[in-house]
Amino acid sequence: MTDYAIEAAGLRRTYRSRTGWLRPKVKEVEAVKGVSFTVAKGELFGLLGPNGAGKTTTIKMLNTLLIPTGGHARIFGKDVVAETREVRQRIGYVFGGDRGLYDRLSGLDNLRYFAELYGIPPREQKQRIGELLELVNLTGRERERVEGYSRGMRQRLHIARGLLHRPSVLFLDEPSIGVDPVAARDLRRTVADLAATGTTVLLTTHYMAEADELCDRIAVIAQGELKALGTPEELKHHADGRTVLEVEAYGLEDETFKDIKNLHGVREATLETQGAVQLLTVQSVSDVDVQPSVLARLGGIRLGRVAARQPTLEDAYVAIVAGDRS
């Protein structure tokens, strides 16, 4: 019997698309390029990476929805290609967003239908559905059609659906995307409780704070390759020797941003628009104080808060991913 809940060894996936009839052009995109990792039983493992990094493709190979074009993967020792049915009995899959539910059915009907698909004995169904509705706080709303549910309610129903058959491994693909902060906090608590009761969880997320709070270990994936793997504390070391300067700006031009990126001592810089405010984050080597030169470049632009701070997991993530691009 294996000690690992999930084993991925040299996983690869290439997508082929064909366009045109008379002279068809075949385009190949290598989405995952030989990813290897293991996840212990009961571990909460995070998979982080930018859009298009190959996170969802990796999850879909592990949960049997895609056949790898190379390498192999096992769930509790069962091969995801050769022993598909055995793997499916042990896993649950929840993804973020509005999709994956029957909108014209009630929440209760969705759960009843999926309970049948997962072969839950009829005498257990009612109790199990009741427990899960309680767990995800949908009791009293279960007879309403899903099309009238908020994003957060849908996401909670997704979680309930994914847990119906008490899976040993739960794949959560960006479950908190588009969910309000309160619902996201509840979701994190539910995920943490699941891991505490022995369920192995593989989570992909864009939210570093979420990964930092929840995950025992994190793998950073970029351009289809595994770039870093370790505990959140270990990953933070990727930003060692750096300091971070945050500046709120209004009307920062691309040219100025490029100038700042090229300043002496600057390692990475990102610009994020939050409504009317632009949040400029500049990572620099610790022994060079870049603040005066950055502020000089921002002369004439209206500024808000300016603060220097120690690096977080997010900064380490940016360092890992940006390091790969450079």
Place this chain on the structure above:
Amino acid sequence: MRVLRLIGIGTLMHFKTMSRGLFEIATGLIVPIIQATMAVYLLRAGDEPQNMVKAAVGAGLMGIWSSVIFGSGGAIQRQRWQGTLEMMVIAPRPLALSVLPVTIATGLQGLYTMAATLGWGWLLFGIVPDFSHPLLFLVAVPACVIGLGMFGLLLASTFVLMRNANAVCNTLEYPIWLLSGMLVPLTVLPDWTNPFAAILPTTWGARAVHEAASGGAVWPSVAACLAISAACFAAGALMMSYVERRARASATLALS
């Protein structure tokens, strides 16, 4: 027992889903009127006013087939759009058992179409549904629905594989009408079409329904329809497991 329960609950849920869409409701109301009108004028033009009951029944059969082909294709496509196709595939049940309720639900919708077409035919054109074997008609129609449903299952495997399943539905709707003799007798078709017609469950289902309505030996046609349906189910189940693997390899279960 669990399999029957899955099929029963699955059919109920898919039927609920299909019957709650505005488009489906509008189509269900309008299409039978169009088909009843088309069939009546077709036979009037052919100087066969004595065959009006046959026309109404034929139009009803066309309605059932349209419902199955577009219902199955549409339902699989809709599930791909809404992300539930992946959820069906990832469940530890054979995919054929998850898809079968979809085709049965579309067949049940087709039953309504048959009833509505006969109703409109009576109301608008005064065609009284005076059947030769009224009780056998009630046997022949469900047998025909089963036949069409199982054929739909076989076709649904293609819909799982292809992202543009709707195109297949459009291509298949009229040829199967014609080849099965739903409205036009098979005798008016070229001889080379006979072997194709003979292996379609829809041909025997349509024949059984026509015989129950207008006279003839119903049971042999019902038996042939059910036998070919069983073969379609077996082939559909095998095909479904094959296309599931192909779809996982070619990444066509989801839109992205």
